[in-house]
Each structure stands twice: as structure tokens, then as C-alpha cells.
Amino acid sequence: MLEIRNLHVSVGDREILKGLTLTVKDGEVAAIMGPNGTGKSTLSYVIAGREGYEVTQGEVLINGENILDLAPHERAARGLFLAFQYPVEIPGVATMQFLKAMLNAQRRARGEPELQTPDLMKLVREAAAKLGVSQEMLRRPLNSGFSGGEKKRMEILQMALLEPSVGILDETDSGLDIDALRVVSDGVNSLRSPQRSFLVITHYQRLLDYIRPDSVHVMAQGVIQRSGGPELALELEKNGYRDYLAGEAA
Amino acid sequence: MIKLANEADAIYEAQYQTMQKSGAAQRRAGSYQAFLERGLPNRRVESWHYTDLKAALAKPAPLAAGDERKPLLARTHDSIRLVTLDGKFRPDLSDLSELPVGLRVRSLHEALADDNPEINVALWPDGAGAEDAAVALNGALMQDGVVVSVSSGATIARPIEFVTLVGASLPEAIFTRSALIVGAGASVKAIETAGVLERETSNATQLNHLLALRLEHDSKLDMLSHISGFGGDSVSVFSLNAHLASHAQLKAHQLIEGGGLLRRQLFAALDGEFAGASFNGVTLARGRQHADTTLFVDHRQPHGASHERFRTILDEHAIGVFQGKIVVRPGAQKTDGVMQSKAILLSDGATMNNKPELEIFADDVKCGHGAACGRLDQDQLFYLMARGLPRGEAQSLLLEAFANESLIDISDYRSRDFVLERIGGWLAERTPS
């Protein structure tokens, strides 16, 4: 379960999140929609613990524990996974080497023995096959020279391997064609479970045709402006974000 | 009593008088003269812009005496090992039985006594290396070393390993010079290892070592140099002087683990058409270590190629230096020279000085260099941490990848694994920042 309580975040002198509150229950898929530049990516980065953001007030809890004082890897160990909007290229690090480091870090945090290479290979190959991640991609350096679709599939592969309790998808649909979108969405849908919460951040309704949310939240001007069911997304698709920007444009 | 300009000069003068009696008197005199004309370099000497050797060697240590003890040496590489300990070539510690056909090994002493022109030209290379004051001092005071010749056309499968060890527990000055002559068409692998023998070894050794390489027409040499373990007060200069004839190919990698003040100088003269040299390396330094790599590539003939890729990782208060100069002489048309140096500073106390130079006197060339310096990419670091890797581990992963960039040319996977393992070990010793 992910709980965000009265979250205020500033970058430099500018307050970006202004008291945002949101709960995503176990098994729930919540979508956050909002216009560009409204702080959606800030929210995902702050939850994951990126530097450069100052939390001035509020809490973020995963399964009841406030994670804001934890380093990014400690949050990951608590079961948080962020699928990046722009997955970072790391040229010198082989993808397989990275996946091994990632999985073993999780195992160490849980006090489990590290994976042996053959087991790891088996695990990765199976998960990769489901997502259409080729062996050739696994041999390349992490995200280097990957297409937009390949990068996003790699993110979902990592999520499948880590089996998080909270998954945040930050604009996962950006830069994807319909086929890639379907593959990625199928990957996410197959990971839906009663123990897992998802927060899907998106600008467009399109992604929500593939990943059906349980709840939809409109974010603008640093707070959640309105919450509702899946029908809210359709309304936004029709009317746009005008109604929520009135105060900002003035 | 005549008072010499300073204490150091007087000591070197006395050491020179001693070494004069041990052969090659005339050549030693020439080198000593060259040394006197220059003196120990300070930072006003352009090629020593970031390293003050004169200050570091204000008090020269006494010449190493050597002893007859026979330590047991662990074997790191599957190689033909040729060991110099405390300034003396030690046949008893070397793999001299059953040398492969085409390989000849003798001590520097024997070589100097032979006075063979072919060996002399290898041992006393001309060019920029010869003009360096530290090399000149080495020429005057060299105590011993090992000279290896590979006959024309020979292919030696096992690497020839030049091991330079220091074992004395008191601070001593050691001057060694070795040579590897690769005959026309021959193909060889070499390893250069320099380090200390044991924990009790002095941490204030002064070592001045030169390895001269002479690659004849169409010969091929792959080599790996590994320098490590020198103590905090040590001062060492490791010179590599390579001379390449036409079509000769040299591929050199190095791993330098800092110790005291350490200067690595690489001199390469591409003296025949279509000669090719590549120098790649990783330098790791921490504490108050000062690690200087200075490279001088002299393109003397057309169609030469030189490629250099260096990576430096500095922690705590370490100082790193990379100076690289590519010279293209008039007429050396169609030269292809690319040099790249990148450094990562892990701590605010560390300093990196980069001086990549091009000096070009021929118009039909393609030369370039790049230098970069900074910290680890913060986005990459965050990404790895968001996937659960603790900061230290994430940093190590990125640093290994960074270092690995200079190793992509290593053809021997064992050498690569060895270097990566050492880097991993070095990184494991650091406290994450």
C-alpha cells in the first residue's frame, strides 16, 4: 500500500507539490493524470528519493512505513519500483551484469542467499521471453542504443524480476507505438495482484485503455484536484485539462 | 672541502662514481652529462608541469645493495618470469630453464659487457625519452636488469614477464633498466610487473626503472603493465621507451595503483611507415598519492597510427596527472592519432590535471584528443540505487564500467580479468562517499 500525505516539495525557491494526498491500496491500480509541467514526474522522483527536491512537509508511506528519510536503494528494498520515463543509459555496464547486481541487492536486503549465475540466467530468460526482450538486448550495455520501446520493455522486465509491492509507472506510454504499448501493458497487467499497488502516471488516456485503472486522479497545480473512477479519464479525454488550469493561467 | 650545489647533487655524484666502475663507463658518462645539464626536473620543466621530482628527491636514498635471500614468489600469471629484486637480476628466481626456442635472456650486466650494437641501440633509445632527466639519471646509475631478445619470425606463446621487486626494509634507491627486442616478424606477449615483496618492505623506496622496447619490422607485441603496492613515502619513475619500425604493432595496457609519488612515462617513436601503437590504462589513487602518467608519441614516418585511452579514478586527497603529447613530424603524412583521457573525482579533496597536447607539422593528418573530468553521472547513480543497489555498490559498478572503457582492446581475457579483479579489489577497500 502507498500512502502520500500532505506532501509539499520545493525545487530551489519554487514549490511544486503543494500538499498532495493520495492512497493506493493493495491490489489497486491508480492513475494520475494531469497536464504537462504540473509536477507528475516530480512526484515519482520524490517517492523514489532522487536528490535535488526538498520535502518541506508531509509523508510518503509504503506498507505503513515512512520512507522519506531512506536512501533510494533502501526504498527499493521496501518494495518500491519506479519505471522511469527516461530510462538511463549506462554504456559500460552489461545488462545481465546489472540485472544480477539488482536481484542480489534485493536478496541481500531480505537476508536471502545470492543467486547463482545459472539460476539467474534461467530466471531472466523466462521473464524476458514473456516481454519479447531478446537475448541480444540482454548482452548489450544497459539501455545503451536501445529504442524507446526496448527501454520501456527493459523497465517492465526489471519490475517483473523484482516483484515490487508498489510499482510507479512514469509516462510509460511516451514514445511507444501501439504494438510496443500492448506488450508493455500486457507485462504490467500480468503483474497485477491483490498484494501489489500500482501508480500509473500519464498525460493521455490512451494507456488506460490497456491498463484499466481502479481509480483516476487529476493532478494540477501541485495537488490532486479530483478523484473518481475510470470514467473520469474518458471525461478528461473529451474536455482536456482546461477546467483545472483556470487558476494557473491567470 | 668543495661544497656541491646541494645535497642531492653530491649524493648522485658519489653514486655515479660508484656505478662508473661497473661497465659501460662511456655511455654512463654521456647520460650523467645529460642529467647534469638538466638537473632533476621541477615544475618549470614543461614535461614535468605537475610533478616536482626535484623536491621529492631532495634526499636521495643510498643505492640498493641487494642480498642473497631467496623469497618464495607467488605466481600471478602463467608467464616466463624474469625477476629483478632490489636492483639485481635474479636468475635463481626466474624461469630460465626450458626457455622456448627463439628467446634469449641475459642480465643487463652481461649485455653491457657484450657491447653488442643491436642490443645497445635498444638499451639506449634516442628521442624524447633520452632527453628526459629521470631517464638520463637512470642511464648513469642503472644497476642491473634483464635483456630479452626474440629472434626474427618467432612466436612466443607464453607471456614474458618482467618483474621488478623491492624487498629491502630500509629506504634504498634502485635503478634498473631492461630491454625487450622483438625481431622482424616476431610476435610476443609481455607483462611488466612492479611491486613490493612483503609487508616489511620500506615505504620510502626510490625506484627508477626503464623498460626499453624495440619492435623490428612487422613485429607484434601485446603487453600489460601492472604497478602497485609502493608505500606512502616512495618516489618512483617507471619509464617505457618504445621504438617501432615499419609495420610494427604495439598494444600496451597498464594498471597503476598509486603509491607515494609515482610517475609513469611512456615514450613511443613510430619510426617506420604503417607502425601502430596503442596505449591504454587505468590509474587508481587515493590518500595523498600522486600519480602522473605522461605520454609522448612521436610520429616520424607516414601512415602511422596511435590510439590512447586513459581513465583515472581519484579518491580522498589524491592528485592525478595525465599529460599526453602527440607529435607529427614534417612529412609524417596520413598519421592517425587519437588520445582520450577521462577522470573521475570521488572526493572534493582530489585533484586532476589533464594536459593533452597536439604538435602537428604535417597537413594530411587526422588527429584529435579529448579530455574530461568530473564526478560519476548522478542520473546513472540514482537509477542504480532506485533498483536497490546500495550507493557504494552502485558507485563501484559505474566505476568498473568507466575503467573498463580503457580495456576494450585487451585481447587476452586473462589479462582483462586480472585487471578487473584488481580494480574491484581497490574499489572494495574504499568507503563509499
Add this chain to the structure above:
Amino acid sequence: MMAARQETVARVEAIDVDAYKYGFTTDIESEKAPKGLGEDIVRFISAKKNEPEWLTQWRLEAYRRWLTMREPDWARVHYPPIDYQDLYYYAAPKSTPGPKTLDDVDPELLRTYEKLGIPLREQEILAGVETRKIAVDAVFDSVSVATTFKEELAKAGVIFCPISEAVQTHPELVRQYLGSVVPVTDNFFATLNSAVYSDGSFVYVPKGVRCPMELSTYFRINEQKTGQFERTLIIADAGSYVSYLEGCTAPKRDENQLHAAVVELVALDDAEIKYSTVQNWYPGDSSGRGGIYNFVTKRGDCRGRNSHISWTQVETGSAITWKYPSCILRGDNSQGEFYSIAVSNGHQQVDSGTKMIHLGRNTKSRIVSKGISAGKSQNTYRGQVSAHRRADNARNYTQCDSLLIGHDCGAHTVPYIESKNTSAQFEHEATTSKISEDQLFYAMQRGLTAEEATALIVNGFVRDVLQQLPMEFAVEAQKLISISLEGSVG
């Protein structure tokens, strides 16, 4: 065919003589200080300028210091020893003892500037540009002979006048800032300049003022055996902006003439200074005889937060150039830039570049250097980028490209990149190449001559830098580069 070839040969032989169109001399009587250098000469210059005692003492201190200094020898330039006693340190056109208006200026002088294309009549503006105004300070040998648009500038509060005049009218500003960027003891040539400088321009832009027009100084050396030691001081007070242009020429003479200028720029909080130079001193003839020794110290101090100094230079002249316009990035968030084109031909020797010294936090610098060597010339880029311990998040990007035309020239790159801060990010790229045969062939196949094709490609090569120049100067600079390279392709 024969005729065409002969013409080409003749042109190649005559390049320097023909190409340097500013090589005429002006026949004008001048007043000189006695030859040589001593405390008496320093006092003579100071007295000529009617300077206050502090400035006389300042000069004398510089002179005494200079006597203890050695000429620098680290640059890649070679020249016979200069006899500093065989030079005149002061020469002034006799007829203009401090002209008050343009009408007081000797008509011969006005004709000189006209020939050089420099507008001294305020209504005359550089040909081809209608509405841009440029204020000009014209320095002839050792003195400023005319400054235009003074009144209009004064209305905006901008002070633009000869520095000798500023000493009289704004002594407090001169005293506060003179030598505060380039200290008296800085280097051999700067110290010499401090002792004997004769004139130069002074600019002060007050708080919050955007200077209403381009300011420019035009330097002309005319006299024989005369050193020119001008001193420029530009102060941009908080929140102000100024763009300043500098041009230089000299007559053709067989002897080498010494030019040792000092330029100091001070940018306070949020201020910006753009300083552009088109340097076209006489480069010497085709056998390497004569030409200006251009030994210049230029430095900008980004003293205030968010201050910004940018140097743009097009160097085609001088027998020897020794010059490193630099930025001291002292204020947090300050920015320094250096854009340079250095063209060398004949026997010219260029050793030029920049220093970007990052002292403050979040400071940024950018260096783009384009060197073109032809003939028997040697062209060196020498640059230093350093980040000090406090310089968190300092950034530098350097791009340094050299082009070689012909077999007998040299192109050299000597950067010093020094970082003491983990968050500082420095990147340096350098290349050396020749004009690609493919490009040349392509252009020639489309009908261009070898020279035209070369000029085309060279212009492409230097474009990044030309774009930094004010438009009218960019056009001039482009022509200059073509002229400088004439005869360099077979």
C-alpha cells in the same frame, strides 16, 4: 592557360604586400619622447598626461618591478631579443594636443581613419548598415585622437573617453579599478605596459544601464620604432550591459614594432560585457620581415554574481601574437566565454588561447577556438581551465579545432585542464585536420576555383565563432580571413 598560371604565381608571390591593404603610412609630424626607457621617461609620460602623483608612483613601481622581470619564454614563438632601449615609448601627432571636437582633429588624421574605414564623423556609419550607431575612440600611436558620440552616451550615463581623460575627470573610478584585474606585477609585458602606457579607452556603464550603442576603439600604429602600450579599462556596474569592439592596423615597415597592451574588464553583479576584437596588425612581408609583435594581456573579472564576460577574437595580423584573453569567474553563477579564430600565413607565429579560472559556485565557461595555419606559419592554441575547491558545479566545454593548409606550417594544441572539485565537469575536444579533398573537389566540380572553394570551407569551419561577432564586424572578419589566406592554396 599560361597567362592564368602566371597570374596565380604572381599573386602567390605578392600575397602579403597586396593583401595587407592598411599598410600605408600617414605623413604627420609627431612629438616623441626621447628614445629608450628609464624612470625619466616614465615621469615624462606621466607629466604629459598631467597625472596625479599616485599614478606617477604607480607607474614607477611598475617600472622598478619590470627591471627585475624576465621576458617569458614558454610560448611557442621565436624572435630576436628586443632592445627595449631602442624604442620610443611615446609618440603623439603634434597637431592635436587634446582635440575637443572633431573639427580640431588634423584633417590628415581624419583621412587616415577614412582610408581605414573607421567612421569618426558621427553621421557616418560603417558602410552598408543604416541605423546602427557605433561610438569610436580612435587611438593613434600613443594618444586618443577622437572619441565620437560622447554626448549621446553621457545622456545614458555611460562614460566613454580616453583613459588619460578619465584620470582627470573620474579619478576615483580609475584608481579603484586600474590594475585590479591585471595586477602591476602580473607579467613582463603587462608590467611594462603599466609603467609606460600612454592612452587607451575607458568605459564605465552605470548600474542597470544597457549601453545604447556599440562602443569601439580603433588602434593605429603609425610611427617608426614606436611601441604602442595602450590600456583599456571597462567597468560594467551591476545589471548593466555593454558590447565593445576593437580594431587594429599598422603601416608596413621593415622593422618589428612592439604592441604591448593591457585590457581589464570588470563585471559586477548581473552585468554583461561582450568584447570583440578584429586584430589585423601588419603581419610582416612574405619573407618574414617586419610586422607587429602583439604581446597583449587581456583579462576579465566576473566579480559579481551572475556576471558574464565574453571574448570574441578574429586574429589575422601581427608577426607574433602572444595573447590569452581570460576570465576569472569569481562571482557565483558567473559565465565566461572565449570564441577565437586565429589565421596565420606567411611566417606568422601565433600563440593564443584563454584561461577560464573557476572560483565561484555554478560558474560556466565555454571555449571555441578555430586555428587555421597556412604558409610557413605556426599556430598554437594554449588554454587553461581550472576549478578551485570552492567551485561547486563548475562547467566547462572546450572545442578546439585546427586546420592546416600546406606542408610547411604547424598547428599545436596545449590545453591545461585542472580540477580540484568533484562536482566540476570539464570537457575538452580537439581535432586537427586538413581541408578534405572530397569537399574541395565537390565545390570545384560545381565551378569554384581552388581558392574560392577553400574560402568556402574555411568559412564553414569558423562559422561558430563568426556568429558571435556583431554583424558588420562579422562581414569584415570574413573578408579578412579570405584575404589572409590568399595564395595559400596551389
